[in-house]
Amino acid sequence: MSVLQSSGLLDLGDQQLEYRFAGPRPSEKPTLVLLHEGLGCVGLWGDLPDKLAAATGCGVFAYSRAGYGQSSTIALPRPLTYMHHEAQQVLPRALDAIGFQRGFLIGHSDGASIAVIYAGSVEDKRVEGITLIAPHFFVEQKGITEIAKAKAAYETGDLRTKLSRWHKNVDAAFLGWNGAWLDPEFRKWNIEEFLPAIQCPVLAMQGIDDQYGTDAQIKMVQAKCHAPVEVAMLPGVQHSPHREAPDLVVAKIAEFVARLT
16 A cells, blocks of 8 residues: 555554655655654654655655554553564554655664664565664663653653643653653663664764763664664764754765665
């Protein structure tokens, strides 16, 4: 089945996923698939899909995972393996549902982890490269400290109000992510085992001032990946490079895509 509309709900049977297309459809050109962060959704990508489509000539497909944006809600708490589930059970169906033929995965934060698990466990020759923006492969205390601060901001500050603009069930979006990461058992979470099995080139980007992770994450992908890895460390940038330095991020991705296509 091929989705023709520029936006709507993707019907996967057990869940309806909000989506947006920019640029050519999968039958016409390669597709860049955007995988959002732990509090993200289609809307929070802003105009990045349009910028990427213009810079690359590719189509860009963004969707909100269940529990986010206008997609189906979820039951809480999320299982601590929620990123594995998204990568191995949901993403393959979403790609097939849009008629994905060839292209790239571009993941930010949790979305980068999902891209790594997919590329390292699902043999999909259609994926020609993956871009990892502020990725995490293991848990660092630095990140846990920031996630605890986010919980306080959600409970006593204005974070819940801000997020409710983007998510129809804001508690599912926030608590699903925050609750999993702050679970003591989550300290054992580690996906480095998937890195050696990735067969396509990797572009890894991280802000030098990323408040959620250190450059140990980037060093991990360089050390463990057998596929070619290109690294971009971005000065003066924190955890959301595509929002803080969008032109630079778009240029890096466009160069990466152009070389491989």
